[in-house]
Amino acid sequence: MIPELGHFALILALLTAATQSLIPLFGGLKRTANVSAAAVPAARAQFVFCLLAFACLTAAFVLQDFSVTYVATNSNSALPLHYRVSAVWGAHEGSLLLWALILSGWTVAVTFFSRNLPDVFRVRVIAVMGAISVGFYLFMLLTSNPFSRLLPSAVEGNDLNPLLQDFGLILHPPMLYMGYVGLVVPFSFAVAALIGGRLDPAWTRWTRPWTVVAWVFLTLGITLGSWWAYYELGWGGWWFWDPVENASFMPWLMATALIHSLAVSEQRGAFKAWTVLLAIFAFSLSLLGTFLVRSGVLVSVHAFATDPARGLFILMFLALVVGSALVLFALRAQAVSGGGRFDLFSRETLLLINNVLLVVAAASVLLGTLYPLILDAMGLGKISVGPPYFNSVFVPLVLVLLAVLGIGPLTRWKKDRSRRLATLLRWPLIASIVAGVVLTVASDAEGLAAVLAGLVFAAWVAATTALALVERVKLRTSPLAGLLRLPRGFTGMTVAHLGAAVMVVGITLTTALSTEKDLRLSPGDTYAIAGYEFRFSGVRQSPGPNYRAQRGHIEVTRSGKTIAQLFPEKRLYLNSSSPMTEAAIDPGFTRDLYAALGDELGDGAWAVRIYHKPFVRWIWLGGLLMALGGILAVTDRRYRIMVRNERGRSDRALASGAFAEG
Amino acid sequence: MPRFTVPLGIFLLLVVLLGVGLTLNPRLVPSPLVDKPLPAFELPTVLDPEQRLSHDELRGRVSLLNVWATWCVPCREEHPVLVGIARRGEAIIYGLNYKDDREEAVNWLETLGDPYVKSGFDPTGRAGIDLGVYGVPETFIIDANGTIVYKHIGPFDDKIWRETLLPLVKKAQENSS
Numbered sequence: 021m022i023p024e025l026g027h028f029a030l031i032l033a034l035l036t037a038a039t040q041s042l043i044p045l046f047g048g049l050k051r052t053a054n055v056s057a058a059a060v061p062a063a064r065a066q067f068v069f070c071l072l073a074f075a076c077l078t079a080a081f082v083l084q085d086f087s088v089t090y091v092a093t094n095s096n097s098a099l100p101l102h103y104r105v106s107a108v109w110g111a112h113e114g115s116l117l118l119w120a121l122i123l124s125g126w127t128v129a130v131t132f133f134s135r136n137l138p139d140v141f142r143v144r145v146i147a148v149m150g151a152i153s154v155g156f157y158l159f160m161l162l163t164s165n166p167f168s169r170l171l172p173s174a175v176e177g178n179d180l181n182p183l184l185q186d187f188g189l190i191l192h193p194p195m196l197y198m199g200y201v202g203l204v205v206p207f208s209f210a211v212a213a214l215i216g217g218r219l220d221p222a223w224t225r226w227t228r229p230w231t232v233v234a235w236v237f238l239t240l241g242i243t244l245g246s247w248w249a250y251y252e253l254g255w256g257g258w259w260f261w262d263p264v265e266n267a268s269f270m271p272w273l274m275a276t277a278l279i280h281s282l283a284v285s286e287q288r289g290a291f292k293a294w295t296v297l298l299a300i301f302a303f304s305l306s307l308l309g310t311f312l313v314r315s316g317v318l319v320s321v322h323a324f325a326t327d328p329a330r331g332l333f334i335l336m337f338l339a340l341v342v343g344s345a346l347v348l349f350a351l352r353a354q355a356v357s358g359g360g361r362f363d364l365f366s367r368e369t370l371l372l373i374n375n376v377l378l379v380v381a382a383a384s385v386l387l388g389t390l391y392p393l394i395l396d397a398m399g400l401g402k403i404s405v406g407p408p409y410f411n412s413v414f415v416p417l418v419l420v421l422l423a424v425l426g427i428g429p430l431t432r433w434k435k436d437r438s439r440r441l442a443t444l445l446r447w448p449l450i451a452s453i454v455a456g457v458v459l460t461v462a463s464d465a466e467g468l469a470a471v472l473a474g475l476v477f478a479a480w481v482a483a484t485t486a487l488a489l490v491e492r493v494k495l496r497t498s499p500l501a502g503l504l505r506l507p508r509g510f511t512g513m514t515v516a517h518l519g520a521a522v523m524v525v526g527i528t529l530t531t532a533l534s535t536e537k538d539l540r541l542s543p544g545d546t547y548a549i550a551g552y553e554f555r556f557s558g559v560r561q562s563p564g565p566n567y568r569a570q571r572g573h574i575e576v577t578r579s580g581k582t583i584a585q586l587f588p589e590k591r592l593y594l595n596s597s598s599p600m601t602e603a604a605i606d607p608g609f610t611r612d613l614y615a616a617l618g619d620e621l622g623d624g625a626w627a628v629r630i631y632h633k634p635f636v637r638w639i640w641l642g643g644l645l646m647a648l649g650g651i652l653a654v655t656d657r658r659y660r661i662m663v664r665n666e667r668g669r670s671d672r673a674l675a676s677g678a679f680a681e682g
Numbered sequence: 683m684p685r686f687t688v689p690l691g692i693f694l695l696l697v698v699l700l701g702v703g704l705t706l707n708p709r710l711v712p713s714p715l716v717d718k719p720l721p722a723f724e725l726p727t728v729l730d731p732e733q734r735l736s737h738d739e740l741r742g743r744v745s746l747l748n749v750w751a752t753w754c755v756p757c758r759e760e761h762p763v764l765v766g767i768a769r770r771g772e773a774i775i776y777g778l779n780y781k782d783d784r785e786e787a788v789n790w791l792e793t794l795g796d797p798y799v800k801s802g803f804d805p806t807g808r809a810g811i812d813l814g815v816y817g818v819p820e821t822f823i824i825d826a827n828g829t830i831v832y833k834h835i836g837p838f839d840d841k842i843w844r845e846t847l848l849p850l851v852k853k854a855q856e857n858s859s
Contacts, residue, residue: 297689304693311700331704339697346690353686390696393703599756619753622786627753 023088026076027167030117033069033124034157036062040127041150044143056143060131063146066153067124074121077166078108087173090114090166096179096595098566106190107180112330113166115193119310120156122194122201127153130205130230137226144212145205152204155337163330179566179595188248196241196268200306202234203271206278207303207345210296214348219296219356224286227299229659231282235275236650242268243643251603256536256614256631258639261410266389267309270382274302277378284371288433291372293357297349298375304342305382311338312389363435370428377421384413422477422524425517426484430491444491448483455479463533474528481521485514508656516649523642529635536632538618542625550632552613553577559617559626567591569602572617572626576606588617588628612636715830720747720822721812725802728779728787735776735802741828744854745774746821746847748798749810752786754818760837761794767843768797773851777801780810780818823850826858 040062046055077090081104086092094107094114109118127149134142160166183189209227213219245265250258259265278298285295311334362368388409430444456476463471492510496502535549543558555575562571574586584606591600606613611634618627715721724736740747748764750757767773777798779787784803791801804810813822823832832850834842 293686300689335697335700335704338700342693343690343697346693350687350690390699394699621753622783 022076022079022083023085023167023169026073026080027165029069029072029076030157030161030165030167033066033073033120034154034161036066036069037124037150037153037157039150040066041147041154044147057139059143059146059150063124063127063131063150066150067121067128070117070121070124073167074108074117077114077117078105080167081105081108084177086175086177087170088166089168089170091177092170092174093178094180096177096566098594099177099180099185100565102190103180103185106184109193110180110184110189113160113164115197116156116160116164117166118194119197119201120153120160122197123149123153123156123204126202126205130208134226141212141216144215145208148208148211149204152208152341155341159330159333159337163333176595179593182567182591182593182600183252185593186248186252188244188252192241192244192248195237195244199234199236199238199241199275200268200271200309202230202237203275203303203306205230205234206299210299211345211348213356214296214345214352217352217355219292221286221289224282224295225658228279228282228286229654231275231278231299231302232650232654235272235279236647236654238268238272238275239643239647239650242272243640243647246643247640250636251605253601256534256603256616256629256633258530258636261388261407263389264313266385267312270385270389271302271305271309273378273382273385274298274305277375277382278302280371280378281375284368288362288368290362290368291375293349293353294375296353296356298379300342300345300349301379301382304338304345305386307334307338307341308386311335362433365431365438366435367428367431367433370424370431373424374421374428377417377424381414381417381421384417385410388413418524419473419477422481422520425520426480429488429513429517430484444487445484448480448487451483452476452479455483463529471528471532474524474532478521478524478528481517481524485517485521489514507658509653509658512649512651512653512656514649515652516646519642519645519647519649521642522638522645526635526638526640526642530633530639533634534631534636537630539628539630540621540625541628542623547630549630550611550634551578552583552632554615554630556626556628558624559620562589564591566595567593567600570617570620572604572615572628574604574615574628574630576613584613586613586615588615590617590619607637609637610635715814715822716833718830720824720828720830721809723802723804723809723812725778725804725809728777728784728791728801728803729796731784731803733800735800737828739800740776740824741826743774743826744851744858745776745799745824746851747776747778747813747824748822749778749780749813749815749818749820750801751780751782751818752790753782756837757819758794760819760839761797763838763840763843764797765795766840772848774799778809778813778815779803780815781805781807821847823847823854825854 040059043058043062044056079085080088080091081095082101084091084095084097084104086095090111090113094111095104099107107114109115127146130142130145130149134145137145206227209223209230213223242265245268246258249260249265250256278295281291281295281298284291311331391409426448427441427445431441453476456472456479459475459479460468460472463475489506492506493499493502496505537547537549539545539547541547541556543556546553546555548554553576555577557573557575559570559572562569569589569591571587571589574588575582576584576586586604586606588604589602591602593600601616601618603614603616605615611632614631614633616629618629620626720737720740722737724734727733727735746767750761764775768775775797777800779801782803782805784805787801787803791798802809807815813820819837821834821838822830823834825831831854832847834847838847
């Protein structure tokens, strides 16, 4: 009964979403604003129905209803409760439902936080979001219904993919989807502006905080995903350039470009058409990512169930959504382009370089992800593009980006003098080179050039960011008052840029200084790396709720003192009979000690992998700092104050754009 | 206006590409060895170091070549399936014991049953490299001419055997008779 209720709620959600997107069209034709306004309650009702459907699916998991196909394939009576809840989004159908729920959640948020938008514009935004919801509900109901019954019902479930039975996976997909789907807001704002044929400064002011919030979620989601892959996959790697990772990374790069381009549009009124295009691209890449992951056109380590019929549906949906947005762009961009003029040497130029680099970076990731597909489509054989391609293309781009990142915040809008900037940048330049050289020598690493480059650029970003802060605070009478009076937007930028520096340090040092050893250890054997002594004392059986584990014990000592006890496990999940490696990690601010159990080699000896990973935490710390920067920026005072006086003016302006044209 | 249509043009190209991509199956990673003769090898057998197993022996009738090792957990899951196939006489199975310890391997065959006509002993993995083994277990179907017809990566269960592999074995048998 509960699954049928969920199914019914899903159909109602589809119908309300259709109402939400069609009513404004009708209201527009009749030019009756009160009809169009019905889109708002429709959007809220859609959220309620979608939430109900989601609750029904969760109930089916919690109550172990194995007569539902999706539950029977992804759960098991031995599965602990918290994993039964997170199993709701553990596979294709349920994660789509989560997608749709989050999308309707964002729509409801827009209905509540857009009261000061002109009504016509607000309704258009909600209608665009409704159209996208319709696509996802249809996709679910036609090709991937999570509520399909299994007749006769299964006695026992198949169990959740053991890789996903992990704390990180409870949080990672919701975060990532919040980011992915959140990009629908700037997209809808852009499309609504194109329909109206007007793009005034108010548009950027509305779009910017939404973009930053989506970006914060995306940043957190990617950071969590990287951390999860590090400890769960048991290879000690933190980024694999896997198509699924790339699918989330491309929208992130685009959203980062969008945030910076919005800054220019808001402050200077320049780059308007470009900003609109970026807003379209960012969400398009989210959809493309969904297509790549769900359709099975690419093989990935994150093996989701794939099906060509689903692929075809998403492709048509993608073509429709992105195609119509780009047609609209082609028709209307002329009308919204233009704006502030600026000199060659100005902050605008540097932000333009930033944008171009980020877009090129996203395009190169896209190319690398699709390249195997391109060759295959042209009948040139099957190949896979691995980390070597991505690293050799990506690293130089990032280094240039870091160089520009340092200069940008110190440069003036519109027009600056190179001599002023040269004087200003002299000290950070010297400081970062000295710091880079000293730290490189101190790190005693192989591959000197790479470490030197990484550390110099990280120090450069840190030094220039600090300088920008000093310059800003200097304007005030006392430094303390200056610090306290800093706008949150500026503080946010500073924190996020420092986060980038911290991440670069982490990536550089982890890549250059990590030691990893594959060993054959018998009980009592010891092995030393980087001054740490690893002592293996054997493996014992240790049963789990739905798996059998073999649990190793390794004691780590340093100059006779015990540092950590590591218990790496090798698990065999009973229902799927899939073996899993559970690595044991002793985390630290400047280093991680990591042990993973390989295979039994006989006589009590085991293949054991041990790693010493210096500064690996800094990678995720950098990600967290970036997200924190975003949170600070979005709580800036200017977003907290409602811009009431905008309302009347923009309303009249937008109303003059004929609504029926859209 | 033309320059604003550039993104649309690029996007349409991308859609065409993705559409073509949908018609392809990336999971069928063809082994470069499929439709090629079985690479030459000559190995001592697991049970008797004096006896040899060579590629020549696999000619003349359709057979399976199963790559296995005692350190491989999925092999342990797959083993009863192989024993069942041998018992029912559905196929002739040769083994390639990969990077393993002889004593362990003998012990495995004695306790779990020996479905293999013979198992080649390849402790260094040299023959495995020629066969393009990149994960254990792997199973090759070899026709009467000694040509590799199919390669299955990873363990297989009764269902995969009945639905995928057995029909291929039967087809190869019809072709050669």
